[in-house]
Amino acid sequence: MHLRGPMNVSKLAVYMLPGDFYSPQKRATIPSDVLDAGHIPDAVDGPVAHVALAEPAKEVDLPVIRFLNNSTVQKRTGPGSCSIIAAAPPWSRIASYTSAAPAAATGFAFLANLGDERKSGTFDYSFGNSLGYVIGNGKTVASQNTPFDGTLETSEVEIAVFTDQQCRTGDCEARPRATAHYGFGGESKVFLIEFQMDHYDNVGTDQGMLSDAPAWWFLNAAIPRVLQYGNDKRNIPCSCWSSGCGEFDAFEVLGRGEERAKSTIHRQGNLEGGDSNFFRRPVGRMLKFAVIFHNFNITASVLPDTFDFSQTLTAGQIDNIIAYDPDSYTHSLFPIGD
Template sequence: MPLFSKTALMGAVLALGQFSNAKQVINNVWYCDEVTKMQYQNVGCSGTYKTPSVMTDNSGQCVVNYAEQAYSGPLAPLNNQITFHLRGPLKLYNFAAYYIDNTPDDEDTPQTYGARAKREEVHEKNRRFDHRHHHEKRKVKTEVVEEVVTITRYADTPEPSSTIELTAAPSGVVANAYKSKSGKPKKPATGDLWKRVGFYDSGKQILEGATFLNNKGGQGSGTWTGCFGNSLSHMSADGQSGSPTPQILADNTLFGVNEEFSIWTNQSCDGTCGYSYGADTCYRGWDGDNKVFVFKFTMPPGHTDDSNIYGNSNMPAIWSLNSLIGRTQQYPSNKDWSCWDSGCGEFDIWEVLYPQAPACEFMTSTLHSAQGNPGTGKGGGGTCDYFKRPTDGTFTGMVSYLSDGTITIQKLADDWDFPEYLTTDDIKKGFSASMPSFKVAS
């Protein structure tokens, strides 16, 4: 795949004057100050991107049809469905997703969220060195000869079709639903009330409203072809293989160097998701103009390999992608087999860019979209500030995608308890006019 080099990208951002206070340069990456929060402003633009609409392997002849997808809005294209992707060395302890829910607690009316809610209101690799999570895809067919699958009782979880209703979870989704000790709080006098609609707790083995997938199609779920390789698959509990059904990620699971998985909703696609190469693993992503996510994780040291800086040695990361990328080809051998190159959007939240010290201790962030460079996936940009990587402890961090056109990342207290409800004040209390920020070019 043609590379958009890191040097070129950093040069472009330097031209915008973002790194005038840079303190050190490591492997062409500029680093400034350790921070506990940072904000991206002026996120969102209008345009179109190209995405596969059909992918067919005709006896080794790879046939792909395409569709043009229009986007607009204050977060566009990241107001489309997004998914979260995690790469080791990493352990995930908790995950939570929050959406606005201002329904009075004495009403039974189902609450909508995401893009559909907005419509109803109106109408009532890492090739990180080319700054994308797209590696060359190896077409390796894998099979599971024998697998033991544990099925647990299903949990009642929110299912947003046109509205959120309490319905039985799709096949294989897991039990032990988290129950709040108190009732729903009242809407605050200012701002909104936010409800947790997705949740994972490693120690308590709780999974609500979310699904873990990996790129091992052909192992129990998903598909494999000689043309396109592995699709998405349901992930086994130990994270090492595919599974016929969704599973809870086992407690204290360590993902090693270059091992990845992704987090989706537990809502099967209903014709509004676009094409999916693996039809039985087609889940909705997290959509809408207002959405907040919290992760608790650790990134222990991994082996390093200076001879292959493109191999993600000791370079863990957490990032979000337009969900269409995962449903087609996250790591295509042909760049057109994904909408990434035409600008459908990626946001790197916490990412280590180099395997050796001191850079392996720094988690950086970057926006990749057409913003500032229409018609391509090479706009966006980022700050040279960084978060401290949690190598021997945990890091609890929140990323908020908001309708004012901002994406904010902030470190939370170690004892943050993933409550069932948040307020806008809870989300924004760490914000300040003086916090590090990056304004994306129009």
């Protein structure tokens, strides 16, 4: 994910399901006296909400249940067995950040297109700067991963936030000698942010840059690891952005000093566009926002001020966020297909 100023970020968090697949496997048989007792031991994954005996109990083989989505799962194993209604598991926080002094991050790496072989990343005249680690304010290359200090002063400053796991040699699509980290993979994932976007103009002399236009967006991780902006010196695209590997603008202020922030999806040659929904730019106050990739949809929504970025999120909390309200102008839904 990527952040562009002017923006103050107080919290970030990423959540994933403990397993986003269904994989039937054999378990050891469960004795009939256990079934008669009306409960299932720990051999079955997930909390058990109810057991109903169909016939006099016998020894049965039960599958391991992995969860594909938030729905309750019910399995029957035939005559002489039981039905199990298992509650969906909570979503676990896999990365978190707070700007409260001293700034602290777990599971995140903070980078920018400022690579320098003397510290981290690389530079050449064909492709410019690669990704490299940055100091807390995002303005200067660093030699190691350093927690973001929470402030991107102007639209001239942006950072890329990856997992804290470095790519193994040949394991990621990345430019040679770039500082390459894994992105946040998986079909189901939740990103939460608490932030504000006060008004500050650029201070440099580059008149071609957007000014006072903050944004939060997501790219296929291969794009910034190869070349986020521009083409090579022969004007040939290097990353997969132009061939459709994707960008989602969770929120973006589209013009200098604008007050409305909107969501848009970009998939060249595929699904593209946005809707008329927006939220008012939070100036002088914090706002909480969620982006959820789940069930082949992307949900972008403003959250209540009381929403807690806790260690886990329940299936009910996620269901409430992704329950699309067509009458809400602060909630957007983007189908992305399979």
